[in-house]
Amino acid sequence: MELPFGVNFIGIGAAAPPVALSNHDLTALVETSDEWIQTRTGICQRRIATPDITLTELATTAAQNAITQAKIDPTTIDLIILATSTPDDLFGSASLIQSKIGASHAVAFDLTAACSGFIFGLVTASQYLQTGTYRRALVIGADILSRWVDWTDRRTCILFGDGAGAMILDAAPTNENALLGFELRSDGKLNHHLTLAFQPEPQALVHTKIAQGKYQPIYMNGQEIYRFAVTQVPEVITKTLHRANLTAADMDWLVLHQANQRILDSVAQRLEIPKEKVISNLANYGNTSAASIPLALAESINQGKIKPGHVIATAGFGAGLTWGSAIFRWGV
Template identity: 40%
Template sequence: MSGRAGRAAVVCGVGGYVPPGVVTNEDLTARLDTSDEWIRSRTGIATRHVIEPGTATSDLAVEAGLRALKSSGEARADAVVLATTTPDQPCPATAPQVAARLGLAGAAAFDVSAVCTGFLYGLATASGLIAAGTAERVLLIAADAFTTIIDPQDRGTAVIFADGAGAVVLRAGRPDEPGAVGRTVLGSDGDHRHLIEVPAGGSRQRSTGLPAAPGEEFFRMHGRDTYRMAVERMTAASKAAVESAGWDLADVDRLAAHQANARILTAVAERLGIPPERQLSNIEHVGNTGAASIPLLLAQAAEAGDLAAGHRVLLTAFGGGLAWGSTTLVWPGLDV
């Protein structure tokens, strides 16, 4: 490694956390017009984890951060980046308190907001901090308490979204070593922001001086249009990231896609020609955990042995904004 031009962000630790509370499909059918068969056939979800009253996103983030730091072998970082859609408060950012609780007070700390693509946007940001020489080690956490913004009576979202956190530690290293993060392909389309949104609570609604209309404080998603755009954008970004890495799609050993729902995962994998045995998935047991989805998936897959050193991994996600992204890396040997 010679000078900053040769610096790359290398994954050296990973950790995930889900809160202990579990909601089954049967629990949901008791209050919603739905069934276990309907939920499974449309989402692939059987259970999901939810926070207890009084628990916040920062609590999830701290747990995942502790596990990632332990996995890396060193409880230190020069910067903490938190990807989340559900910060503890609108102001200040949640990352500084997470850093302080992890014993990293004094480190640079800030939030990144890109909804379900937050981890990949955070990964690009953390990689930039390392490439520029601003940081030698970055703790990147993605955490969401999505159930705090979901309408419990909305069948379209209440059956899908859940709570959780995942984290990775990145260190400065060489672009050619295992764990080095490849080029991150990112994109957005604000003209379609209405497909995934929380209408109330921001300056647009507050500046009117009028109270929010009933239900506008909750997360909304237009499922059919979101499905179509998610499949298109994730597929295109994945192909670009694989090409940038100098791989063919046949070289991909593991696809780690944002766990949005089973139908999207299947459609993307089919378009990329990646068979089921090379697809990582945990959506059946954790649901859609927003920004936390990919790092939580990586942590659980590594712990289970489904993700091993040397595997060529393709990461891809799509979320509100609209925003999407993909990147690649060769999985390193980690203590999980």
């Protein structure tokens, strides 16, 4: 079914905490080495939010940068979607961001799909625009995973960093539609391989009990997540290419969730995409979850590497387990 409108992607912005935690720094916390981490992950350092930095602050800065690049008035934004697993408030942080950027006419809500969150948010916002419900949307991917890392667990503490990225989407005529295809997936049977789970502690309440407690640190079965990513991500990108009537050769850039350099290399190899077409910045930021794709996009666009008209294939994957791909043409 052909939708009445298309989508254009007109602005992007990013933000990261100023403090960097290097691999050498981590050797003071756990038994590891710079060589061990780089060889297995490709990460050299990660940005870490100090206690005075909030997720709302990072997301707001990224959003303001996207608004500036797009040269728009924030009051013209109709919809804000914040993709995050680490809001400042469990009731949601999107509305506070809406207020801080001055998007007084926008409806705002949080969306949680872990490291796939930005792709899920991008596709969700696109549907609102393509059906004519809204004309302009802001999608933000932001996470502060350092809050939830066990810094004594060398399997996970070496991986994660903090950051935010944001993108402005506009409704457009169908013949100018820049969203060329997408595919979203979930499989709850694999949920237990990557979790940030609530640990209930029974508390007596009159003549019954309730569950109170706290969230446990991030747990990840690295081998299973790697196996999942290198098989499912190429498949979902291939399906998205098919939906878009494109081949891998038609892509200018591949921008994957920045989880592990070995995953990026393996996916590119399976799709027969040259390394020079693969965007990677995880060496400097680590795995920033929902922020990783827009962070990588923003950096490459601001450097002039990605240019207007370029076709970009993106794919996110992570807890849930969730994964998805979107292919779009950058710029108007």
